[in-house]
Each structure stands twice: as structure tokens, then as C-alpha cells.
Amino acid sequence: MAKKSRSITSNASTTSPNSVTKPLPSQPTVMQPKSIARPPKKIGLLKRWWLFYEGSFAGSMLETWEKILLHTFMFALLLLFYVAVSTYLPARISLASKRIQWYIYGGEETGKVAV
Template identity: 40%
Template sequence: MPTRQPPPEIVPFTVKRRQRRRHDIHLSSRPVASAMPSSTTPNHVYSAAEWKRQPTSADVLFGFNLPYRAPQNAFGAYCWRWRLWFESTFALSMLQPWEKVLIMCIVNSVLILLFIGILCYLPSHITAITKRGMYYLLGTEGADRGLTETLSMFAGSLGLRSGGAGGEL
């Protein structure tokens, strides 16, 4: 009984897969220039050479793409772990480099404005809160005086003395 062959224009799927595997092996068996510095190596982000490469701390701190491995030194490894946590928390690894720059500019601008607001507004707000607290605790006489004067009068009314040998408040 003769075996049935498909028409010549139809190639079985398994043959295509074998040819594709041979083609992939051929492409991945190219020599890799691993001795070249990382900034000049023309490797794709997902290539085997990039996977095997040992990054430097500068790659972790200033590179757009996060390296796969941590650097050898402790500071670089710490920065790599922190950046990995940060990028995975905010899904920055899914963005293009220009989107990362845009997002980080917006986030840094908002944080800078927040810190400026805290530094400018917080000291006056703390004094207002202490005055309000003195008013709630001691009534109108506590709100008119300063904090130290009010506390010393409050301690004197309780019979507590502070200060030198004379017992002055």
C-alpha cells in the first residue's frame, strides 16, 4: 500500500517546525563579542549574550533597561534590588525608554513640589497645631502665651518645680 504524500504546495507542520528550529540554531550560533564593553556591544535586550553579561553599577544606575543579573559589588547589588523592586511595583519594565523618562519626570516634579510644600508649610502648621492644642487643654489663657511659658505655669500649678537651686521656674 503506497503512502499518501500531501501535495507539494502543502508542507506538513512538523517539517516547518524542524526547519524553524534549524534556522533558530543557525542564528543563535553566531559568535558573540563578549570582550567588548557593554556600551558598545550591539546585543538585543533579550539576547543570550545580554543574559550572560555581568553588569556594572553604572548599568544599573543609568541604563534604561534593567540588567538581568546583579553586579558583583555590594552597592551595585543593593541598587539593582531596589531598582528591580521599583520597576516591578510601578510596571516600568513594560514601558518604552521615552515613556520611562516621561513618567519619572512627572513623578519627580510632583515629589519636589510636595517636599517644598512640606518644608515651607510644616513649621508654621506645627506652631498653629501647638497653639490649638494648648487652647484645648488650658483654655484661653494657654492660647495667648507661648508653649514653654504655658508648660512652666502648668507645672507650677501642679506643684512641680524646675530650674536651679532657688526653685524658680
């Protein structure tokens, strides 16, 4: 099967001697993917967290100095959160356990259940 050549004809009539025929350039071939594949299921946990982190804060769109600033800010926030949790959480757990004991035993120190 031979390729049909395409041509452009000017607005003049095709029977006139002034008609101009120019061949069109060939169409560019674009490779279309046959299917779109998902990333593999067995991706490392650290890689998964890193992709989540980069995707949440648009890390690929930031410049180097912006990334450094963002990472420094996030590290400082995580450090403050860790200090707050390690300082105040044990005291809150102790207070909560004392309240639970008070509700169960009715404020008595003997350990008898209130009836």
C-alpha cells in the same frame, strides 16, 4: 533497558502491503527547575525600592522615551510635594501646638492648668 521506538501506521490495515511506517521525531527535552528560589533576603534598600518602583509602574514594559517621561513626571511630583511640605508643615505644626496649649491651659498665658 532499550528505548522503545514509536511509529505511526497509516489507516490501512497492518497486514496490507501498502502500510507505511514512519518513525516519530524524538520528543524535545525540557529542563524543569527542581525548585523555585526566592531572591536573597539581604538585598540592598536602594535595590529593593528600585524593584518596587519598577514593578509598580511596569518599567520593564516601557520604551526608553516613556521611561524618561515617567521619571520626569514623578520627579516633578516629588519636588512639588517636598516644596509644599517644607513650606506649610512648619506653620501647621506651630498652629497645632498653640491649639494644644490652649486646650491644656484654657487660654491663659500664665501657664496654670485650668480646673
